[in-house]
Amino acid sequence: MKYSISTLLSLGAIVIFLISSCKNNKPNADLSSLNLLRGELQLCGNGEFGDVNFSESCSYETRETFNLAISLLHSFEYIEAEKAFAKVIDKDPECAMAYWGVAMSIYHGLWAPPEKSVLEKGVKLIAIAEKLPKSKKSKQYLDAIGAFYKNWESADDQSRKLAYAQKMKDMYEENSEDTEVAVFYALALRASAVASDKTYSKQREAGQILEDLFRKEPNHPGIAHYIIHSYDYPELAKLGLNTARRYADIAPNSAHAQHMPSHIFTRLGLWDESIGTNLNSAESAICYAESVSPGAHWDEEVHAMGYLVYAYLQTGNNKLAYQQYEYLKSFKEIFPPNFKIAYTAAAIPARIAVENKNWEEAGTLELPRIAGLEWQKFPWQKSLLHFARALGNIHTNNLEFVHKDLNFLRSFEKELIIVDDTYKANQVAIQIKTIEAWIKLKKGNNEEAITLMTTAAEMESLTSKHPVTPGEILPADELLADMLLALNKPQEALAAYELNLVRRPNRFNGLYGAAIAAKQSGNMKKSAIYFEALLKLTEKIDSDRKEIKVAKAFLEQNTI
Structure with a gap:
């Protein structure tokens, strides 16, 4: 079969067009935009x-x-x-x-x-x-x-x-x-x-x-x-x-x-195992960061640090908890500047202060300045620090500052509701209810305080923790127990502490609170059990926590 030159040229044009079309359908044409x-x-x-x-x-x-x-x-x-x-x-x-x-x-x-x-x-x-x-x-x-x-x-x-x-x-x-x-x-x-x-x-x-x-x-x-x-x-x-x-x-x-x-x-509540695995995690994360961006810190390292501090505090090891905080403050560069880093950066100082009931320190907390971290993007994370600060100012009678922090918490809740982040909005709502409860207690409205704090504890019991956190800054169950103990209701306080320990085994303050509540209830045997558990929890640590001294003194005087 013979074709004219014009026909061949036309066929060639069609072939070129088809080849070009096929190439345009290849994924390479779109890869640059990915x-x-x-x-x-x-x-x-x-x-x-x-x-x-x-x-x-x-x-x-x-x-x-x-x-x-x-x-x-x-x-x-x-x-x-x-x-x-x-x-x-x-x-x-x-x-x-x-x-x-x-x-x-x-x-x-x-x-x-x-x-x-x-x-x-x-x-x-x-x-x-x-x-x-x-x-x-x-x-x-x-x-x-x-x-x-x-x-x-x-x-x-x-x-x-x-x-x-x-x-x-x-x-x-x-x-x-x-x-x-x-x-x-x-x-x-x-x-x-x-x-x-x-x-x-x-x-x-x-x-x-x-x-x-x-x-x-x-x-x-x-x-x-x-x-x-x-x-x-x-x-x-x-x-x-x-x-x-x-x-x-x-x-x-x-x-x-x-x-x-x-x-x-x-x-x-297996704190030693938690510490060991997070030390390994942080070491691995540092290795990765040095390969990717020397001098910077990866979010996985920071995430491990958050869990480390929590575990250190439960074993009474303030020295290593503060060491992690000082290390965090030295960070000049992080990647990526995300919610995990924001959470840990706010949670570490808040935890250290309130777990130790160092209310003066809690009342003056400030958000750490870490290059690249835009705090305005993280209302829930900021709420952790304002919650701890409000608790600190309540206990040091600075109610004017408490109301400022409470207003911050309410604004964070609104931000989260607007973006339809119901989980985090609810977490802030629990904080708000808790602070309102303790304000009522400070003003002598005891029954209203207990009602509000009970509501906060119930709200917290109906929701699960976010994977980013090892636990609440302070559990609402534990804060309710603290309030009942302060109101000379030791038996009710003991029940709340024990519920808290079921949900959060081997918490330092939970064990100590249960021991004190049992003692004030006249149950010396149960008090000894909790004090012994506290000492076992902290036996490997040279801790300066006063609660350990109280536990030792009680057990020396009360051989059950």
């Missing part, structure tokens, strides 16, 4: 992050990198996980699951709702992946996380979490034999739970799925990690203890994996 994190992976130690074999990875050449990315993702090493997925994309730009991996690396379902820029990035990632060839299972993964990102402008964060969890449930029911599907479903299920649900039905379901998997795959980082998150509640913590003691060994080079067991240790 701002993917790139660079050499910064993995401290031997790069041990557990064993993962993800069946939906793409080319054989990228399988090892893809599995590493999944392992990093399972230990919430989000930055390096995204970089690893970006490496896969650069080698195999048509790997749809690599775009899913980045979308998962920026989805922090157990933490704060993502910012607008993150949501927009997620939408772009899903849009690119949808154009690429993919297996049925890959499409299910993408459709699931797409349910979280795509309608972010019209649906709130919780609704989108529920939509994602439902898609993962559908996928799990069809692929229940697939470990990774089950693990990601369990995480989505746990992330969709609301703090006010005290039945913990979703957490229990997620935990059961993961426990069944853990028996088959004991070196999988995600299984161990998400079991801990599922059982990070006073009523469930014992279920996670064995796993907590295993997780750090599964992923020894992950700062978050080293820290995470302390969530369970804190719930059970």
